[in-house]
Amino acid sequence: MSFSEHDQARIRQAVTETERQTRGEIVPMIIERSARYQEARYRGGIACAFLMLCTLLTIEWEWMPWGWHASNAGWLLLSIMMAYGLGYWLGTFEPVIRILTSNERMAYKVTVRAHQAFLEHGLHRTELGTGVLILVSLLEHRIEVLTDRPILDQVPQQVWEDMVNVIREGFQKGQPVESLCHAIRTCGKVLAGVYPVVGGTRNPNELPNELIEGS
Numbered sequence: 175m176s177f178s179e180h181d182q183a184r185i186r187q188a189v190t191e192t193e194r195q196t197r198g199e200i201v202p203m204i205i206e207r208s209a210r211y212q213e214a215r216y217r218g219g220i221a222c223a224f225l226m227l228c229t230l231l232t233i234e235w236e237w238m239p240w241g242w243h244a245s246n247a248g249w250l251l252l253s254i255m256m257a258y259g260l261g262y263w264l265g266t267f268e269p270v271i272r273i274l275t276s277n278e279r280m281a282y283k284v285t286v287r288a289h290q291a292f293l294e295h296g297l298h299r300t301e302l303g304t305g306v307l308i309l310v311s312l313l314e315h316r317i318e319v320l321t322d323r324p325i326l327d328q329v330p331q332q333v334w335e336d337m338v339n340v341i342r343e344g345f346q347k348g349q350p351v352e353s354l355c356h357a358i359r360t361c362g363k364v365l366a367g368v369y370p371v372v373g374g375t376r377n378p379n380e381l382p383n384e385l386i387e388g389s
Contacts, residue, residue: 177204181351182385188355189383192362197369197377198304198325200361201295202354203386207268207313208287214274215265221274222261223254230254268313280314287311288318291386298322300380304369306361308354310341317341319361328368337361 177185189200230250264270272280288309292298297305303324310317319334337357344353371377 185385188358196365198365199381200306202308204310205388208311209283214271215262217274218261218265219258223258226257284311284316288320
């Protein structure tokens with residue numbers, strides 16, 4: 175999924191307007207996947223090879239009368255190897271990866287990727303510890319909201335879970351930009367409650383307001 179310049183501008187504007195109300199720093203990020211999931215290729219290959227073996231054994235009456243000659247064994251081995259190659263190739267496609275990878279593993283990988291992104295993009299270096307990462311990982315169909323420790327201690331986890339549900343519903347309805355902007359504004363209201371901008375309070379823009387896109 176790619177966002178047009180207009181979509182990126184809308185998200186950037188939502189972040190900019192939201193951060194005027196709070197010392198919080200919000201970073202939206204959308205990536206294609208959180209891991210390569212190489213094991214899906216091997217599982218796909220094994221599954222296809224096993225299916226081919228079962229198929230050949232099921233129809234053994236067609237070729238068993240020929241006898242167990244070396245050539246027959248060779249064709250059997252070649253068929254299984256070709257089936258493995260087919261399964262290995264199929265394991266590179268996203269729908270197949272989702273089928274062959276457990277939800278627990280995908281959830282773990284998205285969480286790990288979110289923590290990596292949090293450090294890579296400097297959210298842990300804000301002056302008051304007010305960084306919030308909104309990560310959408312497309313292959314896994316998962317959203318992770320990661321906050322710095324001071325925010326985590328003051329805002330109930332249910333608030334972030336509700337925000338995740340809003341984003342997920344928007345993506346399912348084909349309204350990713352709208353749902354992401356809505357989540358950003360909601361996040362701003364939450365942060366304004368704990369880190370408001372009042373009077374002559376300093377409010378530096380510590381992190382870029384751009385949507386981060388990655389593979």
